[in-house]
Amino acid sequence: MSPKLINRLLLAPAGLWLLTMLVLPIVVVVVFSFGERAQAGGYVPAFTLEQYLNLPARWKAFQNTLTLAPVGTLIVLLIAYPLAYYLAIKANPKWRTLLLILVIVPFWTSILIRSYAWIFILGGRGIPAILEFFGLEGIRLINTPFAVLAGIVYGYLPLMVFPIYVSLERLDKRLLEASADLGSPPWRSFLQITLPLSLPGVATGCMLVFILLMGEFLIPAMLGGGKVFFVGNALVDLFLQSRNWPFGSAVAVALVLVMLVSVTIYMRAIKRWGNGRDDVSLM
Amino acid sequence: MQSADTPTSNAGRAPIAEFRAATKQYGAVTAADQIDLAIMPGEFLSFLGPSGCGKTTALRMLAGFEVPSSGSVHLDGQQVNLVPPHKRPVNMVFQHYALFPHMTVADNISYGLRQQRPKPAAAEITRRVEETLTTVRLPGFEQRRIWEMSGGQQQRVALARALINQPKILLLDEPMAALDRKLRREMQIELQSLQRALGITFVLVTHDQEEALSMSDRICIMRAGRIVQIGTPRQLYDAPLNRYVADFVGKSNFFAGPLSQIDGPIGTVSLPGQSGQGRLGQGVQKGANVSLSVRPEQITLTHSGPGLEVLIKNRIFLGEHTEYLVNHGDLGDFLILVSRQGEALEGTFEPGEPARAHWKPEAALILNND
Amino acid sequence: MTDTPDHISAKAFMAELERYRKGSVSRRHFLGVTGLGMATTVLGSAMPSLITRPAYAQGSIGDSVVLATWPNYHDPASFDAFTELTGAAVQVNVFGSNEEMLAKLQAGGSGWDVFVPTNYTITTYVDEGLIDPLDLSKIPNYDAASFDERFASPGTVNGMLYAASKDWGTTGMAVNTSQTNGRVLTSWKDFWEITQAEFSGRTTVHDYQLTTIGNALKSFGYSFNSVDPAELAKAEELLLAVKPHLFAITSDYQPPMRSGDAWLAMCWTGDAKQLNKDIPEIQYILGKEGGEIWSDFYAIPKGAPHLDAAYALINFLLDPAINYKEAMFHGQPVADARVNAMMSAEMMADPIIHPAAELLSALEFGAAATLTDPNRAELMARFKSA
Structure with missing residues (x-):
């Protein structure tokens, strides 16, 4: 067999997979987005821009998603970084594996059951009841954007912790000694050495969380009481309730475009921040 | 023992750094055990020993990365046990350099300057970086990336980075371990001349005796957390305290046996099938098990002269010298170094050929085994 | 609490x-x-x-x-x-x-x-x-x-x-009467009114266009099944005004009604019966304007x-x-x-299971057109995403 043929055979399964699982669905969605809804729901072939012209009807969902996804990512980052730092640098290596497992243990049960736990915790008999005991009355948590954010932080924490943990764990500890040796106090060593060198992990974590959050629908539905509406929820409704496949496809196309644009902006920003460093790549 | 061979040139001057019974324990393991040592300003001192002997621990106590479990470390007369690394006027060249991978050469080198408060002006930083790069013979490399540099160049950057704050002591932790042999030789010479030019005290940690011998003013031989002997390279070479030091400093042949007789400065060691004579080393006592140490270059190899009957086993041509591995029926294998001059007199010896080996009693040294 | x-x-x-x-x-x-x-x-x-x-x-x-x-x-x-x-x-x-x-x-x-x-x-x-x-x-x-x-x-x-x-069964409202201070709800008009006043933040409506839009239509006296654009516009206006006052848009309203987080829910017969059985203060009311059967x-x-x-x-x-x-x-x-x-x-006389005949007669069955009407679906989506 010629090397060329071998190369092709090696790439064939992945190529076939990508073609059927990624390219074809995207083509279908794009084709549908120019179609019309059938009388009882579904799709009728057509060529119309009507679906795209109707996109402003979902403006609020895009607005919610584009607000809560970055804010959620940032909060997840702010909580995950110290945790990953502790695990990678401060924790006793003897316990490290156990602690890492503890980070993922909650994910052994279904998101549904965990969300119900949160519904109880944030509901009237949970935290608000405790706050009431301390004289803070009338605090509403469940079915608010705050509850959705809490759920997001909880659900996405490991996705952020692990890449950061890996980049911190790989960090050569002697670099910190070198920094200290050259006169830098620990906090400045963190800012000048640890933080920049863990940026690849931060970038990866943020990317993972942000992209998944853009498509999130379960957490807003469960903890937002149907009142905090993401693009994902709009899609679920369009395909599974009103069965408006063409409009659903147009919203999906718009979401993909928004995602591509925000990811591109993000990558540019990271690149600029990394000042062209080769060691700070995105993945 | 340690204080015995302090060089006299520094007599009367205050030490720049001092270990006083400094001990470092990790749980049950004692990495450094009761280290007493005074380091003099401007000297080039090496810690020499195999891995795990405590030399790196000693260096790290000096840098501030380790706090002594007991005893103390002093810099410039001040006890500094608890002073953190970033407040000590010493800088280190790390093993494998520990250069910051996300910074340019200039940023790496200027790092120390940029930690000073108040921060020096940008122009001053630029000037100093340029100057230091020139010192380590890397002018114009400011904007290079670390991974674009060869091992030797990285070594110079590490050196420049450690020198820019003009430390009172430059600590070097196996700085040349990652370099190939030829480059290592060059760097050794360069380091030595740099040290003389700058007048900074250098403290080097190495397991490479040749490196220590060629660069150091004084060498501190360590073993199992303790200092075994301190002295100039010549002192250590000519008057090793014991077999361990003789083995570590230069090459030597050892023949073990009890010390059977003492005649003034010369003793006699009973060896299998014969006896051997040599100068008495420090503290050897009659009846004790000792080693007769003979440097390979002290042995004369002849085709039919006096001495032991040996068989040539192997020959290695080293340029200036030829090293022969010979075998003696009772004493086993040992090495003999024959100079070009010696060869001119006796000719060469072929493997398998019988020969004679002998040395003068004054050329051999009787040493305690420990 | x-x-x-x-x-x-x-x-x-x-x-x-x-x-x-x-x-x-x-x-x-x-x-x-x-x-x-x-x-x-x-x-x-x-x-x-x-x-x-x-x-x-x-x-x-x-x-x-x-x-x-x-x-x-x-x-x-x-x-x-x-x-x-x-x-x-x-x-x-x-x-x-x-x-x-x-x-x-x-x-x-x-x-x-x-x-x-x-x-x-x-x-x-x-x-x-x-x-x-x-x-x-x-x-x-x-x-x-x-x-x-x-x-x-x-x-x-x-x-x-x-x-x-x-x-x-029927679609009515389940109300926790311990929270009403004696006020009696009788109509869908009451339902939407109290939600925007005393019960703000305490009401749930179905995540279901048929009943949520239908019962908004009913409060204006329109047909539960209306697909008339003008009538739907009125219903939309009402729903958007009510939205900030809702506890949730959910068809799973038993848990918040039981926990006390919600006091009023758009509710089906069976859920009402189950809630009432455990918490007698929760009562089931059919809107007098009508609604769904x-x-x-x-x-x-x-x-x-x-x-x-x-x-x-x-x-x-x-x-x-x-x-x-x-x-x-x-x-x-x-x-x-x-x-x-x-x-x-x-059981046969239970007013939740078998409401009085005159209340039943005002109710309407859902219509097939309501299920497939794209405008009602879009209205619901606008309401949810508002």
Whole structure:
């Protein structure tokens, strides 16, 4: 067999997979987005821009998603970084594996059951009841954007912790000694050495969380009481309730475009921040 | 023992750094055990020993990365046990350099300057970086990336980075371990001349005796957390305290046996099938098990002269010298170094050929085994 | 918190947990929000060794049957009994809306054997060719004469029986009267008014366009099924004004009503009965302007993978004795006179299950046009995303 043929055979399964699982669905969605809804729901072939012209009807969902996804990512980052730092640098290596497992243990049960736990915790008999005991009355948590954010932080924490943990764990500890040796106090060593060198992990974590959050629908539905509406929820409704496949496809196309644009902006920003460093790549 | 061979040139001057019974324990393991040592300003001192002997621990106590479990470390007369690394006027060249991978050469080198408060002006930083790069013979490399540099160049950057704050002591932790042999030789010479030019005290940690011998003013031989002997390279070479030091400093042949007789400065060691004579080393006592140490270059190899009957086993041509591995029926294998001059007199010896080996009693040294 | 009755005892909690385990409570919400119908409860089949041996006919109808139904809608004991009898384990997929069921069937490959459509959807299923007529010879327990025509007739399309009546009910409001300070709610107008005033943040409405839009329309006196753009615009205006005052838009309102987070819920008969049974302060009210009356059916989708088991399950559930037990569990009225004959006088007189005739007469059945109307669907989406 010629090397060329071998190369092709090696790439064939992945190529076939990508073609059927990624390219074809995207083509279908794009084709549908120019179609019309059938009388009882579904799709009728057509060529119309009507679906795209109707996109402003979902403006609020895009607005919610584009607000809560970055804010959620940032909060997840702010909580995950110290945790990953502790695990990678401060924790006793003897316990490290156990602690890492503890980070993922909650994910052994279904998101549904965990969300119900949160519904109880944030509901009237949970935290608000405790706050009431301390004289803070009338605090509403469940079915608010705050509850959705809490759920997001909880659900996405490991996705952020692990890449950061890996980049911190790989960090050569002697670099910190070198920094200290050259006169830098620990906090400045963190800012000048640890933080920049863990940026690849931060970038990866943020990317993972942000992209998944853009498509999130379960957490807003469960903890937002149907009142905090993401693009994902709009899609679920369009395909599974009103069965408006063409409009659903147009919203999906718009979401993909928004995602591509925000990811591109993000990558540019990271690149600029990394000042062209080769060691700070995105993945 | 340690204080015995302090060089006299520094007599009367205050030490720049001092270990006083400094001990470092990790749980049950004692990495450094009761280290007493005074380091003099401007000297080039090496810690020499195999891995795990405590030399790196000693260096790290000096840098501030380790706090002594007991005893103390002093810099410039001040006890500094608890002073953190970033407040000590010493800088280190790390093993494998520990250069910051996300910074340019200039940023790496200027790092120390940029930690000073108040921060020096940008122009001053630029000037100093340029100057230091020139010192380590890397002018114009400011904007290079670390991974674009060869091992030797990285070594110079590490050196420049450690020198820019003009430390009172430059600590070097196996700085040349990652370099190939030829480059290592060059760097050794360069380091030595740099040290003389700058007048900074250098403290080097190495397991490479040749490196220590060629660069150091004084060498501190360590073993199992303790200092075994301190002295100039010549002192250590000519008057090793014991077999361990003789083995570590230069090459030597050892023949073990009890010390059977003492005649003034010369003793006699009973060896299998014969006896051997040599100068008495420090503290050897009659009846004790000792080693007769003979440097390979002290042995004369002849085709039919006096001495032991040996068989040539192997020959290695080293340029200036030829090293022969010979075998003696009772004493086993040992090495003999024959100079070009010696060869001119006796000719060469072929493997398998019988020969004679002998040395003068004054050329051999009787040493305690420990 | 003090004025909320502390009704969740350990026992009640365990009962809730059991219901959840059986897939009747919370799971539906998951399905409601994912719409995937993936969270399938496998009764018995997950743990085959625990199944008691069937009395007879083991394997003759296969070892499983898939049922797509509504939450809190079946007595788990019925399925256990069916499995014991036939050897077929019942997998239950729970759904939140008829739209969702339709979407799933339209997409194809649902894998269902039996599902539970509501009256007004059946003609659409027939028109779309998604269901087959029932073979009555395989459902000996179906006795057409004993069913109340009013509730059973939508099952017949073009003179053929496509769906067998399961039960019927109404859509009203459940209100926690301990919070009303004596005010009595009687209409949908009251419902939307109090939500924007004293009950702000305490009301839930269905995540379901038919009832949420329908009951908004009713408060203006329009038809529950209206697709008139002007009338829908009024309903939309009302819903958007109410939205900030809602506790949630959810069809899973039992948990917040029980916990005291919500005080008022757009509510179906069965849920009202279940809530009222545990918390008597929660009462069920039908809007005096009218609202929805509905009936649910058993039907078999085209291409059901376990057709014999599907008929066996429908026949089993329509056995009057089993149907009676089911009714006692879900708290909905049943259209089968044979079952009603077994009910106690008290049950038959229960105002939640059998509201007064004059209240019933004001109610409307949902219309097929309402199900498929794109404008109502879009209105609901705008309301949810607002």
